[in-house]
Amino acid sequence: MKLAVLLVLATIAFLILGFVFPVHQASTPGIVSGEALPGVGGTGNTPEAAVRSLLGDVQAHDWSQAYSLLANANDVDKEAFIHDINGNYGSLRTFSSLEGSGTRVLNQSGDQALVRADMHWSTAVGPIYEVRELRVVQQGGNWKVVWPLEKQATVPPQVVPVNYLRWDVIYRGARDDWGTQNVDSPQVRIVSMNAVQHGNTLVVVGEVVNEDTVPAFVDMNAILVGKNGQDLDQENSFDKIQHTLLPKQVSPYRIDFPGFNLSQVKSVRMDAKAMLVPASADPVIAVLDQHEQENVLGNKVLSGNLLNESGRTVNIAQVLATYYDSNGKVIWVSDGYVDRALLPQTPEPFAVEMPDNTVGKVQSYRVTVNHYIRQQS
């Protein structure tokens, strides 16, 4: 019996050690982390613990528990709270999950505190980092979070006429691949190209224009040529370009070469591939109130509002910002995804970062918008 007792005691000790020395690994695919034992990983009673607990519930998609931690639950509708975090209208937030978060108490006095929450979202287009400063108050001995709900404006019912141009293409046959029609490719031209060093990444930026009278689907490729004439690397613009260009439309592009330095490169060989595709000028998304400012972290950003002038919801919008120096030369292209859907006739704020090495050189900028509409895709 001694052996049995010894093994049982050892098992209990090992289980306790499992909490003292937890095994660290990333979240398991498809499985939301949670608690099986009541009280394990409890909330604690501090402002920071309250925010951590709220974010933990958001991560576990336990909306009821998260809502119960709000100090202003009387002012915030539960559905609106869930939509604010989890998104709606097919926005990017609906394709997102909170992967991690950090908290820091900015100030605390009496029964009030201000806590900064750094949220790391995993989304369908890549990671998104969000910073919120949350007011935390003590209610009945417990710290609770005042959720700063941004109410979405509602637009009155109306008819929005669509009279923008649209180009359709008659394909050769049902079994033909897209883009293999027996027609000439649209004429596109690289307007500018500039290679800049950004940290340990060599970045090629510039603009391309569709000079044709039909829409073009454009893909930009660049090959770095080394000092000895050998090709060093080949990359493409990926999502740092507006792929579908209407006639005479100009798009910025950016191609990154991680791990390469300008000093290694003799030249850059550019290649713009264009194909005829059906396209529409609708929806039109206007860019309003563009201005430079600093975000809560003190970083320089270009911010403004997007206005969807059509009658359809744009689910996901991507902002491409082109920065020019005093000579009109493209010196940087940055991009960012808007995590809320663009509702018709409703302004939606955006902000894209401006890297430090462009500050002071930027003379002007231009913002273009890519979009994804679920029903069309």
Add this chain to the structure above:
Amino acid sequence: MATTLGLTTEAPRFYKEPQRRGAPLYAIVLLALAIHGPLLFMQVQVNSFDTNFHIFFASHYAQHWWNPWNLKWFAGFSQTTYPPLEHQWMALISHLIGLNMAYAVVQLLGVVLLVVGIYRFARLFVDDRSASFAAIGCIFLGALAFLLYEAGQLSTTVSAALMFNALPYFYEWCRHARGKALFKGWMIALAGAAVHHVTLIFGAVLFAIPVVWLAVLDRNDEPETSLGAVIGRALFFTGLTAAGTGVVLLPYWLAILQHPIKQIPIPHASRSNLLLNGINGFNYFIVPYGTMLLAFPYIFIRGSQRRRLRPLLVGFWVTFIFGLGGTTPIPQWALGRAFDILTFERFTFWATLLACPFLGLLAAEMIDRFRRTGAIIMGAAAVASIGLALGWLTANPYKPATGFDVNPVVEFLNRDGHFNYRYLTLGFGNELSKVGTYTVASSVDGEYNSARLLPEFTHYGVGQLTSAKYYGTAGMASLRAMLAHANRYGLKYIFVHDPYYDPLLEFAGWRKIETFDGGLITAWSKESVPPAHEIPSDAVPPPWQGLMWGTLPMATSILAIFFVLVLPERRRAAGTVEFPATVQPAYREAK
């Protein structure tokens, strides 16, 4: 004494033989066939996590027996990174009955061998009757059903079956130094190694130590053996097996040495703390152990009471602790870097196998004490265990995504020169392997983590790109990296079974070109992508390795069958010697 399948061997007798006899081995085998045969031939396992993976590997051997370089995944990878024996048997049988049925046949053979192995292994520790109950209990193990029908771990189950059949020979060699036992045990162990490397490296050690310990305990019984002789024979057998494995799996070792697994760890639920997630705990603890959990007090009490059961108890307990994965820090401390590569449900399976002799003993005691009621209780508990595991197949919220038709995707890739480009599936789960099996086109993705050499995989903690979203930021970063290098790999076609990926594809320049299966699957294309070309790799095995790979593993299994069938067993004369003896027994054993 049962001699079914020619696999019986002499076992020590240290208990008074009970008057009531257990079930004969042939009846137990028939029961195993009756329970698992219909399930396997009904293809219940096709929706499991890994079945399609094994079929994919077998399909390559069916077409390219001598060339382990497979171009269909990861733009080319070597199948020498995974022991081939079970896949090669499937490949051979598939020429007669197709790949799916070949899988069922090989898996069913594995189940039969496992039942026989548990019977023979249990006889080392308990009497024949209890051993027969242990073998019956093995058929109904929740862990076995879990691995067969939910995990699809063909290799783990077949390799464990072979290892458990090798152990009695190992014991016999350690105790009696019989050459026949050495050859048989050695060859079966090599065949087991040729099925699954993980079972060889980790499982065999956990299985063998209790057996060596038992041989040490038994050394003073007739015939007496010194401690040094027992240990020396055990080390000799281990060395011989290591050397044999080194030769039989030489291409595997060379591949691993050339490209050690350095990729960022890929998360797996079995490595988590099972106490902190109810679903994980249910999936990796409650379901595999099932009603065996009720027998835990008996296992610990009886195991510590009887001297000869203590090695088995300690072996079971160590394996049990490892099976808890990240619930305790012990596996991580003991395994180090290997902790992040292994999955731990197999340790739980091994633990349940090591517990089977205790279950047999419990069943015998229950039946002796409560007669029919005891039998009913034990039978109901066994049925409940397998029932829970089978029911969990449908109730598990994280079961693999299935239920859509991938044939249109296969047809698309196989026509009009589409196979000149590489492809990728998104949201296909384990159907990825099914597409790979039946298309001639090459993918940049694949289901075998250890074979991946492309930097777009190894720099991120992601398993399959088809399930990228489940790996969070790392998964999507890996997918973005792969899509960004589409031109490099000739990656033109992407098939999507989850609209989650649509926005990224659209922003990255892919265009939807077709829909399949009523819109459940969409095909996307990027026209600027050039045709795929061969990606240079230093991992391509030379022809001599292909020759070894196609010859030696299969030879081990054929030689094992040959030795077992041809070399006769040493048989024990039946009978009980009364004490005080009325006649002088000359020998306890007779040839």
